[in-house]
Amino acid sequence: MKDTLKIVSYNLNGIRAAIKKDWINWVGENDFDIIGIQETKAQENQVDLEELKALGFEHLYWHSAEKKGYSGVTIFSKIKPDYVEIGMGVERFDKEGRVIRADFGDWTLLNCYFPSGTSGDIRQDVKYDFLDTFYDWAQTLKKERPNLIIQGDYNIAHTEMDIHNPKSNKKTSGFLPEERAWMDKWFSEGGFVDAFRKQHADLEKYSWWSYRAGARGKNKGWRIDYQAVANSMEDRIVATDLLNDAVHSDHCPCLLEIKI
Numbered sequence: 001m002k003d004t005l006k007i008v009s010y011n012l013n014g015i016r017a018a019i020k021k022d023w024i025n026w027v028g029e030n031d032f033d034i035i036g037i038q039e040t041k042a043q044e045n046q047v048d049l050e051e052l053k054a055l056g057f058e059h060l061y062w063h064s065a066e067k068k069g070y071s072g073v074t075i076f077s078k079i080k081p082d083y084v085e086i087g088m089g090v091e092r093f094d095k096e097g098r099v100i101r102a103d104f105g106d107w108t109l110l111n112c113y114f115p116s117g118t119s120g121d122i123r124q125d126v127k128y129d130f131l132d133t134f135y136d137w138a139q140t141l142k143k144e145r146p147n148l149i150i151q152g153d154y155n156i157a158h159t160e161m162d163i164h165n166p167k168s169n170k171k172t173s174g175f176l177p178e179e180r181a182w183m184d185k186w187f188s189e190g191g192f193v194d195a196f197r198k199q200h201a202d203l204e205k206y207s208w209w210s211y212r213a214g215a216r217g218k219n220k221g222w223r224i225d226y227q228a229v230a231n232s233m234e235d236r237i238v239a240t241d242l243l244n245d246a247v248h249s250d251h252c253p254c255l256l257e258i259k260i
Contacts, residue, residue, distance in 0.1 A: 004238050004257050005079075006031060007109065009151035009227055011038040011208070011251035015047055015074075018248040024051045026246060032255075033078050036100075036111030038153045040064065040072035052076060063087060065097035072097040073111050073152070079104060088137050093130055101141075105260065107233065108145040110138070112152035117173035124173055127155070131182045135190065142191065142230065150192065151227040151254065153208075158183040158194070161204055162223035174224060192228040195256050196240045205242045208251045216250075227256040236260075 012018040044062040057076040063086045065071040081102035087094035102109050117124030156179045160166035169175045206221025239257040
């Protein structure tokens with residue numbers, strides 16, 4: 001029996017496209033235990049996952065958006081959860097396929113895809129609505145399940161260290177003062193620690209790069225993907241990393257190794 005688990009968060013920007021880029025073989029080359037995907041952009045019946053199951057990920061849980069080819073989150077696990085819940089019980093967000101929960105023993109994993117506000121004011125307002133609603137919902141859940149790991153694409157770069165050019169992006173969605181203030185609150189009053197930053201206090205490393213102007217090759221990125229660990233589990237963090245060499249998407253995977 002292993003005494004630690006390796007948990008991955010990865011926005012694939014389309015799971016079918018990632019599979020064509022050899023994503024399943026990459027999974028097979030690594031010793032992951034649980035993988036949370038964001039932006040699957042597919043219904044479960046559109047994806048052949050037999051190869052993934054053959055790697056030991058026999059427990060597959062899917063939350064798709066009503067809109068085809070949009071959003072969606074999954075949890076793929078080698079360990080059977082004790083309980084799985086699809087969505088957060090808020091219809092306006094659940095229809096977009098944004099949150100999936102899995103309980104394992106004394107701890108719970110939430111795999112999440114926060115809305116983006118880059119397409120305009122309407123979606124930015126949706127993003128603010130989600131942030132406020134999700135914060136309250138997570139705090140309520142935390143009373144029932146205090147040992148929470150909340151991972152995924154938050155679509156916010158928290159500090160100037162988490163974005164390649166903070167000065168020119170201060171009015172850009174994903175780095176707005178209101179969004180960053182929410183992250184401040186999340187990692188203070190909310191009772192969570194940024195697992196990567198806890199171990200790498202001064203490391204400027206990113207998780208997303210624009211497809212434009214060769215941004216990834218120049219490492220002009222943003223860190224918008226997080227694994228937030230409840231303070232009650234902080235001493236169980238073993239290792240964290242951003243796996244920049246994985247190139248199946250415009251994001252890279254986040255890795256958390258934690259004692260169980």
